[in-house]
Amino acid sequence: MKRNWLSYPYLLWMLLFIFLPLLLVLFYSITVRTEEGISFTMEHFRRFLEPIYLRVLFRSVKLALISTLLCLLLGYPMAMILAGNHFKQKNIMVFLFVVPMWMNFLLRTYAWMTLLEKTGLINTFLSWLGLSPLNLLYTEEAVILGMVYNFLPFMVLPIYSVLSKIDKNLIEAAEDLGADGFTVFRKVIIPLSLPGVISGITMVFMPAVTTFVISRLLGGGQFTLIGNLIEQQFLLVGDWSFGSAISMVMMAVILLSIGVMSKYEKENEGGGLL
Amino acid sequence: MNKKGRLFLGVIMLMLVVLVLSSCGQDKRVVLNVYNWGDYIDESVIDTFEKKYNIRVNYDTFSTNEDMYVKIKSGGANYDVLFPSDYTIERMIKEDMLAKLDFNNIPNYKYIEERFKNLDYDPQNEYSVPYMWxxxxxxxxxxxxxxxxxxxxxxxxxxxxxxxxxxxxxxxxxxxxxxxxxxxxxxxxxxxxxxxxxxxxxxxxxxxxxxxxxxxxxxxxxxxxxxxxxxxxxxxxxxxxxxxxxxxxxxxxxxWFDAMVVPKTSKHKAEAEKFINFMCEPEIAFKNADYIDYSSPHREVKKMLDPALLNDPAAYPKEEDLxxxxxxxxxxxxxxxxxxxxxxxxxx
CATH class of the missing domain: 3.40.190.10 (Periplasmic binding protein-like II)
Incomplete structure (x- = not known):
């Protein structure tokens, strides 16, 4: 495809606001400022290999994986319901699902705080029933809840759009050939919906693994995630080099996971078509 | 495009040009950029200052010293008066980011209690005037x-x-x-x-x-x-x-102390000093202390405050308790x- 002049503004934009900043991050992560000037070093990456930082990385990835899995388990059936023929008012359902996203993400997370706290709605209801109040806010579960709640639409919408485009004739053909409902689901629907599932997983995993607001608000600052660590380096310590090094590691983790996902996607596409 | 359309467009352009030119000429007052903590002033005080000195105040807020520091250090923002805390003032002095104040322009400095002058973060008290503590x-x-x-x-x-x-x-x-x-x-x-x-x-x-x-x-x-x-x-x-x-x-x-300072990059240092002096006027300092409930280092303010607050160790702890x-x-x-x-x- 030939590039025409219309694409140049975009190229310039990407160069200025994506490529150059990335180069700067890379530059900061491998340099150190000494008395004589700037010298190259790998010390920031070495520092990241210390157990405390690896523990933070491990926790971030763990929480993000759990949330992604929960989103998938909740989101796939939801997408099937939305894409199915059960509802005449399908558009309204999709609309209702998207409306909360119009509200700011911070406000929605704050709302969860008032629901979960000791004197909050849930505990008030529990004590009204005569049950003892639970410690809900400021736990790891609360952080996962916040992630699942905030990122669920990113899982549902791609799967929904793939599912609703599946050719109904394929399903009918499978049924004509004697497949029961479960076999149709397993052999036809799942393979065909995989691209949606994969983009859903990446779209949930990426923000979940880098979030720092959710862990601060719902985790009460007790669960330092990689995002918090990066924020701390830039805003509090002023150690831009270490912060950049962590960001580079983070990008590597995300690239790696996208790579694994897309490889998996290709293999399955082949299987699905055969 | 037809003739009418072109005429219409021309008129609009002309109006825009006139608008832009007139708005340039309208407000010739000096603009003073003030950068303070959120909810840390009685905002009516700003109006009083604007009227009294015919200076326009552009008022912005920050939520941590570090946010403020990064913004000033990166050079992107042009502020004339800042309200950092003790250790940030020390750091900014070390890094040559603050301008020495001309205390001749700040006669109301005399109202600040002696024990709040020449503190470690600004030992000769050349750069800062305490605001709250x-x-x-x-x-x-x-x-x-x-x-x-x-x-x-x-x-x-x-x-x-x-x-x-x-x-x-x-x-x-x-x-x-x-x-x-x-x-x-x-x-x-x-x-x-x-x-x-x-x-x-x-x-x-x-x-x-x-x-x-x-x-x-x-x-x-x-x-x-x-x-x-x-x-x-x-x-x-x-x-x-x-x-x-x-x-x-x-x-x-x-x-801790939060104090008023002027960054070196300020283009209106004299006006900034006027502002700092104004903030130390007894009635103004009282208004602020009364509004935000923090402890004022101002001698006259203590005379005007509600005695209940003055005796509250949360607000005004005794020196021997410190x-x-x-x-x-x-x-x-x-x-x-x-x-x-x-x-x-x-x-x-």
Whole structure:
């Protein structure tokens, strides 16, 4: 495809606001400022290999994986319901699902705080029933809840759009050939919906693994995630080099996971078509 | 495009040009850019200043010293008056970011109490004029704590499991642990810092959360029994809920100051000094102190304040109660060690 002049503004934009900043991050992560000037070093990456930082990385990835899995388990059936023929008012359902996203993400997370706290709605209801109040806010579960709640639409919408485009004739053909409902689901629907599932997983995993607001608000600052660590380096310590090094590691983790996902996607596409 | 359309477009263009030119000429007043903490001034004071000196004030707010520092350091923002805290002022002086004030333009400086002049962060008092001051202490809910609160040790008491709120701030929280152990809040002794780290890790299971400004909502709602807070916020919260009381731990704590400074990049230094002087006028300083409830270093203000507030140790602690109260010093590169300690606590 030939590039025409219309694409140049975009190229310039990407160069200025994506490529150059990335180069700067890379530059900061491998340099150190000494008395004589700037010298190259790998010390920031070495520092990241210390157990405390690896523990933070491990926790971030763990929480993000759990949330992604929960989103998938909740989101796939939801997408099937939305894409199915059960509802005449399908558009309204999709609309209702998207409306909360119009509200700011911070406000929605704050709302969860008032629901979960000791004197909050849930505990008030529990004590009204005569049950003892639970410690809900400021736990790891609360952080996962916040992630699942905030990122669920990113899982549902791609799967929904793939599912609703599946050719109904394929399903009918499978049924004509004697497949029961479960076999149709397993052999036809799942393979065909995989691209949606994969983009859903990446779209949930990426923000979940880098979030720092959710862990601060719902985790009460007790669960330092990689995002918090990066924020701390830039805003509090002023150690831009270490912060950049962590960001580079983070990008590597995300690239790696996208790579694994897309490889998996290709293999399955082949299987699905055969 | 037809003739009519072209004419229409031409008229619009002409109107735009006129509008732009006229708006240039309209306001010839000097614009003074003021950068202060959020909710840290009685805003009617700004109007009074604008009218009195015919200077337009562009008022902006920040929420942490670090945010403000990064913004000024990066050179992107052009402010004329800033309100940083003690250790940030020290750091900015070290890095040659502040302009020396001409105190001839600030005659009202005479109203500042002597004990608030020439403090360590600005030893010759050349760069800053104190605005507010206060302490860090323990706010507790009287319905949940029925013993006297006198020591930081209560924050390590098993009885208050999951009822303690700590500040999500490296220096304040490590400082609390250091003071509890009897050390200086500005220590550079690694052994003392490691001991503080162990204490904080030991305390972590008892802590409900590490919070920032939300500590106010949580304490007023009765979500926790004990919290580490800044004194000004404590006065505020006590007015909201009569169950709350503020205590100054006997081991000592942090004593802090927010002061007015002028960055070197300011193009309106004389006007900035006028503003600082204006903020030190007795009625204006009183208005601010009365509105935000923080403690004023102003001699005349204390005469005008409600005696109840003046006798409240949260707002105006007695000088003899402030032994062993450290003012934060700029740690420079040593801050990295604090950061590592804090990360180890939080990642534990």
């Amino acid at each position: 206060g302490t860090v202490g323990i706010l507790y809910n009287k319905t949940m704590v029925d013993e006297p609160v006198t020591s930081w040790r209560i924050l390590w008491d098993q009885k208050y499991n999951k009822q303690i709120l700590m500040l999500d701030s490296q220096r304040d929280s490590i400082g609390v642990a250091l003071k509890m152990l009897g050390y200086d809040m500005n220590t550079r002794n690694l052994e003392e810092l490691e001991a503080a780290k162990e204490a904080l890790i030991q305390q972590k299971p008892l802590v409900l959360a590490y919070v920032g400004d939300d500590v106010k909502d949580k304490m007023i709602a009765g979500e926790a029994a004990l919290a580490v807070v800044w004194s000004g916020d404590a006065v505020n919260m006590k007015q909201e809920s009569s169950d709350l009381e503020y205590a100054l731990p006997r081991e000592g704590s942090n004593l 032994v062993n109260y450290d003012i934060f010093k700029d740690l420079g590169d040593y801050l990295k060690v604090y950061d590592r300690i804090w990360t180890e606590v939080k990642a534990h």
